[in-house]
Amino acid sequence: MNNNLLFDFTVDKTAKTVFITREFAAELPLVWDAFTKAEILDQWVAPKPWTARTKHMDFKVGGKRFYAMVSPEGQEHWSLQEYTSITPKSNFKMHNAFADKDENPQLPGSVWDFNFSEENDITKLSLIITNESLERMEKMIEMGFVEGFKMTINSLEELLTTLSKK
Template sequence: MKNDLLFDFTVDKPSKTVYITREFNAELRLVWDAFTKAELLDQWVAPKPWSSKTKYMNFEVGGKRFYAMVSPEGVERWSLQEYTSISPKTNFKLYNTFADENENREVPGSDWDYTFSEENGITKVHITIFNESLERLERMIEMGFSEGFKMSIDNLDQLLETLAKK
C-alpha cells in the first residue's frame, strides 16, 4: 500500500469553510462507491469505537441520507443529508444538518462539495464544507471533527484495500 498519499485538512474560520484533499490507492469506482452507498459508508464513516447506522439513503438529486453516529454506549447523534447535485463518478453535493432521531433539523447547516478524479490508479477526493455560521463550524471542531475524520479515513483505507481484493 502506498504510504505517501496526499492528505490535506485545512480549517478557514474567516470563510467558515473546511477544505480536505485526500488521495486513495484505489480505483475511482471503488472510492465513489464507498462515498455513495449506505452499506459501504456505514463500514467506514464513523471513527472507532463509534459506528454508523443509516436509517435510509436515496442517492439521487433531491434524495436524502438519514444516519446516526452511535457511541459504544448507544448514544446516537443524527444527521440529515440532502443531495443537491450529482455528476456520476466525478462530483456530488449535499446539504447537511444535525438532527434528532425524528429528523427535526438543527439549523444552520453546511454545504458539502465532493470532487473525484483518478490518475495512475490513485483517486483524489476534494471536499469543501461551507458552514452557514461560524458557530456551526466551531461546534464541528469542538465535537472532534478533524480527529474523527482522520480516523474515519483510516477506516476507509482498510475498506478499500479489502474491496480491491474482491
C-alpha cells in the same frame, strides 16, 4: 497503508470552510461507491469505536440520507443529508445538518462539495465543506470533527484495500 498518498486538511475559520484533499490507492468507481452507498458508508464513516447506522438513503438529487453515529453505549447523534447535485463518478453536493431522532434538522448546516478524479490508479477526493455559520463550524470542531474525520478516512483506506482485493 500508502504513506505517500496526499492528505491535506485545512480549516479556514474566516471563510467558515474546511478544505480536504485525500488520495486513495483504489479505482475511482470503488471510492465513489464508498461515498454513495449506505452499505459501504456504514462500514467506515464513524470514528472508532463509534459505528454508523443509516436509517434510509436515496442517492439522487433531492434524495436524503438519514443516519446516526452510535457510541458503544448506544448514544445516537443523528445527521440529515440532502443531495443537491450529482454528476456520476466525478462530483456530488449535499446539505448536511445535525438532526434529532425524528429527522428534524438543527440548522444552520453546511454544504459539502465532493470532487473525485483518477490518475495512474490513484483516486483523489477534493472536499470543500462550507458552514452556514461560524458557530456551527466551531461546534463541529469542538465535537472532534478534525480528529474524527482523519480517523474515518484511515478506516476508509483500510476498507478500500480489503474491497480492492475482492
